[in-house]
Amino acid sequence: MFSFFKKKPPAPAPAASPASPPTDAALQVDAPLSPPVAPSPAPPVEARSGWLGRLAQGLRKTGGSIATVFAGTRIDDALYEELESALLLADTGVAATEHLLADLKRRVKDSKATEPAAVRALLARSLTELLQPLERTLDIGAHTPTVIMVTGVNGAGKTTSIGKLTRHLPEADCKVLLAAADTFRAAAREQLAVWADRNRVEIVSQAGGDPAAVTFDAVTAGRARGCDVVIADTAGRLPTQTHLMEELKKIQRTIAKAQAGAPHEVLLVVDGNTGQNALAQVKAFDAALGLTGLIVTKLDGTAKGGVLAAIARWGTEHGRVVPVYFIGIGEKLEDLQPFNAQEFVRALLD
Numbered sequence: 001m002f003s004f005f006k007k008k009p010p011a012p013a014p015a016a017s018p019a020s021p022p023t024d025a026a027l028q029v030d031a032p033l034s035p036p037v038a039p040s041p042a043p044p045v046e047a048r049s050g051w052l053g054r055l056a057q058g059l060r061k062t063g064g065s066i067a068t069v070f071a072g073t074r075i076d077d078a079l080y081e082e083l084e085s086a087l088l089l090a091d092t093g094v095a096a097t098e099h100l101l102a103d104l105k106r107r108v109k110d111s112k113a114t115e116p117a118a119v120r121a122l123l124a125r126s127l128t129e130l131l132q133p134l135e136r137t138l139d140i141g142a143h144t145p146t147v148i149m150v151t152g153v154n155g156a157g158k159t160t161s162i163g164k165l166t167r168h169l170p171e172a173d174c175k176v177l178l179a180a181a182d183t184f185r186a187a188a189r190e191q192l193a194v195w196a197d198r199n200r201v202e203i204v205s206q207a208g209g210d211p212a213a214v215t216f217d218a219v220t221a222g223r224a225r226g227c228d229v230v231i232a233d234t235a236g237r238l239p240t241q242t243h244l245m246e247e248l249k250k251i252q253r254t255i256a257k258a259q260a261g262a263p264h265e266v267l268l269v270v271d272g273n274t275g276q277n278a279l280a281q282v283k284a285f286d287a288a289l290g291l292t293g294l295i296v297t298k299l300d301g302t303a304k305g306g307v308l309a310a311i312a313r314w315g316t317e318h319g320r321v322v323p324v325y326f327i328g329i330g331e332k333l334e335d336l337q338p339f340n341a342q343e344f345v346r347a348l349l350d
Helices: 048-058 060-069 077-089 094-109 116-135 158-171 186-199 211-222 241-259 276-289 307-318 339-347
Strands: 029-030 146-151 175-179 201-206 229-234 266-270 293-297 324-328 336-338
Touching: 048 339, 060 116, 060 339, 077 094, 094 116, 094 307, 116 146, 116 307, 116 324, 116 339, 146 158, 146 211, 146 241, 146 276, 146 324, 158 175, 158 186, 158 229, 158 293, 158 324, 158 336, 175 186, 175 211, 186 201, 186 266, 211 229, 211 241, 266 276, 276 307, 276 336, 293 307
Parallel strands: 146 229, 146 266, 175 201, 175 229, 266 293, 293 324
Antiparallel strands: 029 201, 324 336
16 A cells, blocks of 8 residues: 555653643543444555546546647647647646746757657656655654644635545554634534544544634643644635634644644645645745645546646745645545655656
8 A cells, every 4th residue: 555654653652741821712622423433444445556547537638738739740839839838728837837848848859859759758757857846755753743733725625634634644553633723613623523533533622712722722632642643623714814814823833832843744735626826825825834735635626737836846946845745536535645746747648
């Protein structure tokens, strides 16, 4: 099975909880909702080749438009112009498109390629090299607990992605505690509680009140209970909602008070169908929080796929690469998989 996380080292003895003033939240620390029973065996995981096939199908719109560029028999200015249009329509963005075209022309000249099919292969190499800095494995176990703060706009698949991670973490022998920090939306708390129940993990939740207080008590409880991972599900918000972005910063500061150096991961979940708006979200949330990683979801819809190239090029230009830990193509547990640049390009262009 493809590895989701770096192997966890042997856990040290749990650190004592810091002395701190009580929070103003009347919190509820819940065990799994159902009576304790042995967890049922996980369903058989679909072969990764099958998952890649469905990824390729989801990216067919992009791949098909790029493939038509290489249907001719000549390598000329018209081919490069058509390729430029195809890349821009795929949401690759101006900066990444200019980089890919310049790099491709250099490769064509150096290799003395004479066939469009050969140019397509060179494009695949160029795109793979551009995306490879985004490829990184989520490191779990360097801290006890490892505190992960997850954010994103409404509808991006944030809570569902947390639920899927929560399924895979126990399989990696990690004890998980969830913090339902979206305190004002009952549906979000209920959805997270369902995932907690399904995956047999504990959850800290509260109806109303201060989301920062919920995260503080969750991290404190995670330390006291010897948890390996604490995941905070924050409320969805647009990066233009200044007061809500300030609330995110407050949550981040509160987590640091509960555990020095935390949060260890700040993940943004972005919808792959939103095109260049996804890059705008990365820029805004990174400026506010200092992102450590991304989860790109819904690549099985009308996603064009090129936005990953735009994110990679932005990171390279600014010396601030934010890795894509996982990409998702559906609702099933196995539909969230680690990002692999070479596999992604193969699904996109083959």
